[in-house]
Amino acid sequence: MKAATALIDTDALCHNIEMIRKMIPNARLWAMIKANAYGHGMLPVANALSSYADGFGVARLKEALALRAHGISNPLLLLEGFCTQADLQHLLEHKIETVVHCLSQLEMLEQAQLEKPLNIWIKLDTGMHRLGFRPENVEEAIARLSACSSVASPLNFISHFGCADEKNNPLTIEQINLFSSLTENQKGLKSLAASSGCFLWPNSHFDMVRPGICLYGISPFSNGCGAELGLKAVMTMTSSLIAVREAKKGERIGYGATWTVKENTFLGVVAIGYGDGYPRMAPNGTPVWLNGRKVPIVGRVAMDMLTVDLGALSTDSLGDEVILWGPPLPVEEVARHIGTIGYELVTNLTSRVEYVYL
Numbered sequence: 001m002k003a004a005t006a007l008i009d010t011d012a013l014c015h016n017i018e019m020i021r022k023m024i025p026n027a028r029l030w031a032m033i034k035a036n037a038y039g040h041g042m043l044p045v046a047n048a049l050s051s052y053a054d055g056f057g058v059a060r061l062k063e064a065l066a067l068r069a070h071g072i073s074n075p076l077l078l079l080e081g082f083c084t085q086a087d088l089q090h091l092l093e094h095k096i097e098t099v100v101h102c103l104s105q106l107e108m109l110e111q112a113q114l115e116k117p118l119n120i121w122i123k124l125d126t127g128m129h130r131l132g133f134r135p136e137n138v139e140e141a142i143a144r145l146s147a148c149s150s151v152a153s154p155l156n157f158i159s160h161f162g163c164a165d166e167k168n169n170p171l172t173i174e175q176i177n178l179f180s181s182l183t184e185n186q187k188g189l190k191s192l193a194a195s196s197g198c199f200l201w202p203n204s205h206f207d208m209v210r211p212g213i214c215l216y217g218i219s220p221f222s223n224g225c226g227a228e229l230g231l232k233a234v235m236t237m238t239s240s241l242i243a244v245r246e247a248k249k250g251e252r253i254g255y256g257a258t259w260t261v262k263e264n265t266f267l268g269v270v271a272i273g274y275g276d277g278y279p280r281m282a283p284n285g286t287p288v289w290l291n292g293r294k295v296p297i298v299g300r301v302a303m304d305m306l307t308v309d310l311g312a313l314s315t316d317s318l319g320d321e322v323i324l325w326g327p328p329l330p331v332e333e334v335a336r337h338i339g340t341i342g343y344e345l346v347t348n349l350t351s352r353v354e355y356v357y358l
């Protein structure tokens with residue numbers, strides 16, 4: 001009987017990247033595979049996409065080095081940049097491009113004596129106010145980096161949206177305009193759009209787009225789901241029933257006895273819990289998919305198990321497959337019950353989960 005298992009449909013991954021490619025005819029496509037490819041497995045995802053993606057984006061040097069160690073030769077971009085002077089040697093040796101978002105990174109580049117210059121992307125803070133040079137400091141950063149022997153020319157430019165998932169948010173238009181004007185006379189490549197920019201904001205595509213979540217078939221928007229956008233869900237999170245039990249009216253279920261049986265029913269126990277990354281915060285009523293229908297979680301999610309109400313007429317059996325999310329039950333819908341986003345559910349899977357690539 002299988003316990004928590006993530007089935008990964010690599011054909012769906014290829015379908016999704018081809019669909020995004022059609023939406024961005026004039027831009028390069030760098031696929032974001034940070035955080036273990038949003039929980040889908042970084043190396044298998046990189047292998048599946050290596051002939052489709054112009055490059056890959058990761059957040060940490062460790063992730064980039066793992067890709068190189070396993071023979072991935074596509075261009076790589078370190079989205080948060082490097083942390084120490086010693087990191088620069090790794091970037092050079094393994095041909096990893098890097099974001100430069102702050103003065104201390106700039107100073108490390110000025111002090112470095114590298115044999116060859118690095119490709120860098122200057123991060124501009126156009127309004128999200130998380131990372132990047134503020135507009136008034138951009139001119140000086142460009143001048144200093146242009147003069148730096150460890151930096152290849154031309155310089156490339158990158159920024160990130162704060163609210164691009166909202167159709168009418170004026171901040172996005174302000175960010176596009178500011179990014180355009182700050183980079184107007186620059187020769188290098190320019191990149192602004194992540195998934196939501198690919199779908200909603202054609203004038204944010206510039207030279208390179210950086211989709212992440214949509215590649216996995218998940219919508220970047222707060223409403224709806226990936227299938228409504230033409231995407232295919234890549235992950236089917238499954239487990240199985242390890243017990244089917246009678247429960248009598250009035251009995252209270254699980255840790256803390258937080259749910260009371262209203263009418264005599266059958267309960268199913270599913271072999272997945274927060275030890276696998278299924279959130280403990282999932283409230284009563286969060287759906288799972290079983291034998292062609294949704295059934296609700298009842299009681300608290302435990303470390304290794306959760307309990308569902310199968311109903312008095314249940315014909316479910318021990319060993320039946322349970323889908324926590326996947327094509328019949330969008331991860332976005334599950335996430336809304338729990339008060340989070342699909343990104344977090346897929347990314348939070350733990351090392352106990354088994355992965356099967358189809």
Ligand SMILES: *Cc1c(COP(=O)(O)O)cnc(C)c1O
Nearest residue numbers: 032079160194195210211212213
């Ligand atoms: C994670 C990330 C992306 C991808 O965002 P999605 O919403 O998953 O498409 C793009 N750019 C940067 C800088 C990121 O950190």
